[in-house]
Amino acid sequence: MNICKDHIGGMTFLLLSVAYGYYAGQIPLLPGDEYEPFTAQTVPNALAMLGGILSIALLVTADRGEGSGLKLRGYDFSLVAKLLALVVFFALALEWIGFLLATIVFLIGGYWLLGERRVKTLLVASVPFAVGIWAILTQLLDIYLAPGALFNQIFGG
Amino acid sequence: MWDGIFTGLSTAVMPFNLLMVVVGCFAGTFIGMLPGLGPISAVALMIPITYGLDPSSGIILMAGVYYGAVFGGSTSSILINAPGCASTVVTSFDGYPLAQQKQAGKALALAAYSSFTGGTIGAIILLFAAPALASVSLSFQSSDYFGLMILGLTAVAAFSGKGQVLKALIMTVFGLMIATVGTDLSSGTPRFTFGNIDLIDGISFLLLAMATFALTEVVMTVLKGQHKEEEEEMDMNSLGSMKLSRDEVKHVAPTIGRSSVFGFLVGVLPGAGATIASFMAYGLERNLASAKEKLKFGKGALRGLAAPESANNAASTGSFVPLLTLGIPGSGTTAIMLGALIAYGIQPGPRLFIDNPDVFWSVIISMYFGNLVLLILNLPLIPYISRLLVIPRPILIPLILFFSITGVYLVSFNTFDIHMMAIITVIAIFLKLLEFPMAPMLLGFILGGIMETNLSRALVISDGSLAFLWERPLTLSIVTVAVLVLCAPPLLELRNKHRAAKGEATDRGPEAAINEGEG
Structure with a gap:
């Protein structure tokens, strides 16, 4: 039997529904809730059931025709992984070095990953943009952007 | 009603709001032209900006972006045969051949005129249909609302194209599941938070919308390697004349009229939206x-371009009817707007018409302004x-x-949200x-909370019995329609298979080509 996209999808959601149903049973109930027609568990339980039924239906009716298999060739997963890692790094950088520097690093990193290598372009497309956004946020819109924790530790918060 | 219209008019003509329409249309056109980014992504990108505005200005900006994005999508369909979104795929069928015949200017102008007429006719019908529906829906009870939400969710799944119904339903349930994360509003108990403080408030709608539409769409273009492709050179000097002759206008006028009304009606159906309207209008035409004319379709027929363009704009307008009157979004884009309205503390639905007439009417009137802006400002500026x-x-x-x-970060100032976005x-x-x-998931997520509230109310009133589903005639009829909508596509498919097995030719029309109902 060929494993096709519908099988993977159906199986994923079946497992998800089972796990969801298990945790739905763990939701604490209030005293007296057993006599109530509607509790915090009602909808989650119904959804777990519904999810289970639908995913089994998808598994049963899965399209096994040609082109239904999962094809991963031709996709650039490593670049996407690097970009998402850059996003996570941006979140960490925001806490440590503040909005302005984090933005510049994020943009230069993004341009670099996507193939831009000219130093001038890297700088021109990031520094003025980041400074501009930072100025609009802090000066024009009066939004407080916390300086990075690193600066607080060096210069005292 | 006239009081309301004047209130709306005075809100819509405020210089700031007019500016929002113009800015929205431009931003939307630009984003819509980028291949891969459609109206949903464009509107999602605007949410953080609208948080700082008052509700009417915010929604006006979003509506402007919506039209702009649909228009921008048609522009890239015509000029470079790269539809920005699903609802303008049909535009490229006849629009791109016209551009190849050095008539790009004419094609763009016709697209703009058709969109304008479609939008205008849509806005006029909306002007009368919305208040009428709103006053009827005032008598709705929680059981009816629960029925309507079920109808909205099943309709989205049912219209999602051949072979996609089950998947769309699963995604709807997935969206509903995500909506249960966080503190339960009725009992105050945390659900599915796994002891994480950041999840106590649940997952924010903005975060989910941005991650699934803006971030994912962009990352997908990288994944497919589209970022390396050089943009096809557009020679702006060879656009050709933007004028239509009198004969041509006469030729397409009935088409535009028909398709506009048709598109509006399709747009009103919850879940159908602009994509399906444009495909169906093209098929109808x-x-x-x-x-003899049939042969021209696909090779640059003016009617083949005018029909989907007027239909998709009229449908965009039509999809505001269920949003504004019932609080049930008709498409992915209006689902995002619903989320934004709820974030403002405004609950769209029958009460919106009474409680916030300024929002209700200014949206309708600014839609018309949006169409005007597209025609007067955007068209000449396209090059x-x-x-x-x-x-x-x-x-x-x-x-x-x-x-x-x-x-997302500038709304919550919580870096956990960024990690969450990466995971999503x-x-x-x-x-x-x-x-x-993806659209059914977002719809399920947005409707999840309201649906649970209405279900709990209905169940408490009927003392735990599910009889409320059939005791009220109105609820019963809504639920029946929902069941019909859900059962029709698989039954039709079975019948077609049966016929095909008998050797009969089956022509399912262009609707069969729709695999992405995310308009």
């Missing part, structure tokens, strides 16, 4: 054409706006990523590779 597309992709993509991430993007890419549609 081809069926109505004479045998200049499309120059912006020359910005190289390696520069553009990180900027869009930056805007989507900071859009990974999940969304996995699901997209498996061909699961």
Whole structure:
């Protein structure tokens, strides 16, 4: 039997529904809730059931025709992984070095990953943009952007 | 009603709101022209900006972006045969051949006129239909609302195209599941938070919308390697004349009229939206054409361009009817607007018409302004706006990523949200590779909370019995329609298979081509 996209999808959601149903049973109930027609568990339980039924239906009716298999060739997963890692790094950088520097690093990193290598372009497309956004946020819109924790530790918060 | 219209008019003509329409249309046109980014992504990118505005200005901006994006999508369909979104795929059938015949200017102008007429007719019908529906829906009870939400959710799944119904339903349930994360509003108990403080408030709608539409769409273009493709050169000097002759106008006028009304009606159906309207209008027009004209379709027929363009704009307007009167979004884009309205503390639905007439009417009136702006300002400026597309992709993509991430961060100031976005993007890419549609999930997520509240009310009133589903005639009829909508596509498919087995030719029309109902 060929494993096709519908099988993977159906199986994923079946497992998800089972796990969801298990945790739905763990939701604490209030005293007296057993006599109530509607509790915090009602909808989650119904959804777990519904999810289970639908995913089994998808598994049963899965399209096994040609082109239904999962094809991963031709996709650039490593670049996407690097970009998402850059996003996570941006979140960490925001806490440590503040909005302005984090933005510049994020943009230069993004341009670099996507193939831009000219130093001038890297700088021109990031520094003025980041400074501009930072100025609009802090000066024009009066939004407080916390300086990075690193600066607080060096210069005292 | 006239009081309301005047209130709306006075809100809509405030200089700031007019500015919002213009800015929205321009921003929307630009984003809509970028291949891969459609109206949903464009509207999602605007949410953080609208948080700082008052509700009417915010919604006006979003509505402007919506039209702009649909218009921008048609522009790239015509000029470079790269539809920005699903609802303008049909536009390229006849629009691109026209551009190849050095009649790009004419095609763009016709697209703009058809969109304008479609939008205008849509806005006029909306003007009368919405208040009428709103006053009827005042008598709705929680059981009816619960029925309507079920109808909305099943309709989205049912219209999602051949072979996609089950997947769309699963995604709807997935969206409903995500909506249960966080503190339960009725009992105050935390659900599915796993002891994480950041999840106590649940997952924010903005975060989910940005991660699944803005971030994922951009990352998908990188995944497919589209960022390396050079943008096809557009020669702006050979656009040709933008004028239509009198004969041509006479030729397409009935088509535009028909398709506008038709598109509006399709748009009103919850879940149908602009994509399906444009495909169906094109099919309808081809069926109505004479045998000789039929041959021209697909090779640059003016009618084939006018029909989907007027239909998709009228449908965009039509999808505001269920949103504004019942609080049930008709498409992915209006689902995002619903989320934004709820964030403002405004609950769209029958009460909106009474409680916030300024929002209700100014949206309707600014829709008309939006159409005017597109026609008067955007059309002549198209050659200049499309120059912006020359910005190289390696520069553009990180900027869009930056805007989507900071859009979420600047609302919550919590870096946990950024990590969450990255995780959701990974999940969304996995699901997209498996061909699961995203719009039903967002719809399920947004309607989940309201649905649970209404279900709990209905169940408490009927003392735990499910009899409320059939005791009230109104609820019963809504639920029956929902069941019919859900059962019709699989039954039709079975019948077609049966016929095909008998050797009969089956022509399912262009609707069968719709695999992405995310309009």
